[in-house]
Amino acid sequence: MDHHTSKISAIEQRPLECVGPVFLELWEVKPKSNRFKLTDEDSEDVQLGDLDSGDISPTRIDPDANYLRNLDPKQWKDQDHYAVLGLSKLRHLATEEDIRKAYRSKVLHHHPDKCRVEEGNIQSDDSFTCITKAWEILGNGRNRRSYDSVDPYFDNSIPPASEHSRNNFYEVFGRVFETNSRWSEKQPVPQLGDESSTRERVEQFYSFWYNFESWREFSYLDEEEKDQGQGRDERKWIEKNNKIARAKRKKEEMSRIRNLVDNAYSLDPRILKFKQEEKDRKLALKQARKDAARARQEEEERKQQALVEEERKKKEEAEAKLKAEQEAMKAEREAQKRALKNKRSEIRRLARENEFYSTDSSEMVDHMASLEKIFECLRLEELENLATGLKEEGRTAFLRAVQDAEDHIERERKQLLESSTSRAVAGPSGRSKGCSAPWTNEELQLLIKAVKIFPAGTNQRWEVVANFINHHIQGQSTQRTSKEVLAKAKDLHTSDYFQLKVAANQKAYDAFEKDQKANVQVPSAPSSSQSCESCGVRRGENQTPWTASEQQLLEQALKTYPASTPERWDRIAECVPTRSKRDCMMRFKELAEMIRAKKAAKDAATSSNQDS
Helix, strand or coil: CHHHHCCCCCCCCCCCCCCCHHHHHCCCCCCCCCCCCCCCCCCCCCCHHHCCCCCCCCCCCCCCHHHHHCCCHHHHHHCCHHHHCCCCCCHHHCCHHHHHHHHHHHHHHHCHHHCCCCCCCCHHHHHHHHHHHHHHHHCCHHHHHHHHHCCCCCCCCCCCCCHHHHHCHHHHHHHHHHHHHHHECCCCCCCCCCCCCCHHHHHHHHHHHHCCCECCCCHHHCCCCHHHCCCHHHHHHHHHHHHHHHHHHHHHHHHHHHHHHHHHHHHCHHHHHHHHHHHHHHHHHHHHHHHHHHHHHHHHHHHHHHHHHHHHHHHHHHHHHHHHHHHHHHHHHHHHHHHHHHHHHHHHHHHHHCHHHCCCHHHHHHHHHHHHHHHHHCCHHHHHHHHHHHHHCCHHHHHHHHHHHHHHHHHHHHHHHHHHHHHHHECCCCCECCCCCCCCHHHHHHHHHHHHHCCCCCCCHHHHHHHHHHHHCCCCCCCCCHHHHHHHHHHHHHCCHHHHHHHHHHHHHHHHHHHHHHHCCCCCCCCHHHHHHHHHCCCCCCCCCCCHHHHHHHHHHHHHCCCCCCCHHHHHHHHCCCCCHHHHHHHHHHHHHHHHHHHHHHHHHHHHHHHC
């Protein structure tokens, strides 16, 4: 073994050139492959610019010979037409002139008439058929666009929204946008740019790609050809299915472009920077608006505070002025009241000293009542004149004052009665109704009292008031209806209600006074003091009206001390300091009588409604 080993020479490196049929057999093309892929990307294509009809020899070695030999003409849609013509590197960048020259070269090289065909071998015909089909596809602009749209060597993938894509944004997405720009209908297509790109350019870029218009269409992938249909209906059916498939692929393509733009927009550091700048700008603007609003609010509050302070001062001054005026008016009224009271006391003293300027006891009672009428009718100045007249003229001045007071009261009474009567008998247009009698003073007094007893809200109020009046007027043939009562109440409300009430009360007082005169037995030659006592005291009752506070005290005492309480009215009188036991008892009887009358009037109204 040592002998043989010693004869081996040293290893040397020698360059070898791959030529001949053996090299072609080693070409990495899979036989009978349905899809085309050339792996020898380092080989140089034939310079097409130097090809013409005179320098191509049929015996020249064709680098795509094995690829052509393995193609099936029936599967022409699966072949790489650019590789068939030797344009696998140029592909969509090849011009029409490049395609024409490549086709001419392939035809001259693979034409069946120029190739020696072995017996029973038809590969030259198949290669020539594939070359012809490639020319039909690439030599026609519309067919070439259909084929380019589905170019198998085009990378349809889009970069994911990952950290790697974010860190290498311009390198990753710049290449993808550049390759996809070939599908744009509008040219030139704006490119991604770099970090120094302006905001306007970046917004223009994304606006273009968000509104991207692609010419890519997928008619090359139609499963069936329209022309292969046997009849019109079948061709229509094929065309309909093809359109549906194309629309679906077009929608997927636009969705792919949109996802690409969305991923780029979400990872673009310039967009993030612009958003942050916009956010900071908005925050600054918002803060500026807040500061301005706060300043305005503070200024408004200051002005408002100044206005409030000024209004407060004015209000205090006005209140102080009003209070001073009110105090002055009050003092003036008090002074007038005191003067009026003093003057009345003076006149009463003069009348008492002169026995009320009467000649007998009955005239004295009349003059006492007339004196009160004089006080109600005359003002302070008139009272002063009366006092002077009484001092000078005596009885003559007193009788003249009494007559003037009677005339004054009578005039007011007539005016009020005439106005109320005319309104009651007149209709809305001023014409007399002629169906209601004039209202008497007693009826007016009962109407005023009933309106107070039965307030607004009482069920069938005016029927109840009418029944109340008719119930208390005994022996009168005329019965008041609810309509008459309502019309009279409205008339009283619109007229001088206070004066009418005074007149009605005066009438009632006069009637009461006449009744009392019939029962009073005047002793012979009574003294003036005894006459005053007999007129001022009536059965031990306090004739002043009950006030609201006294009424509340009485009601509370009635609740506190029921009927079973011993010495009940004595205890009730103790609870009402300003009233006597007899006053409380009489007030209770009066209230009970009012309640019974009210109940009777309601019952009468209810029964009359039921009868009707």
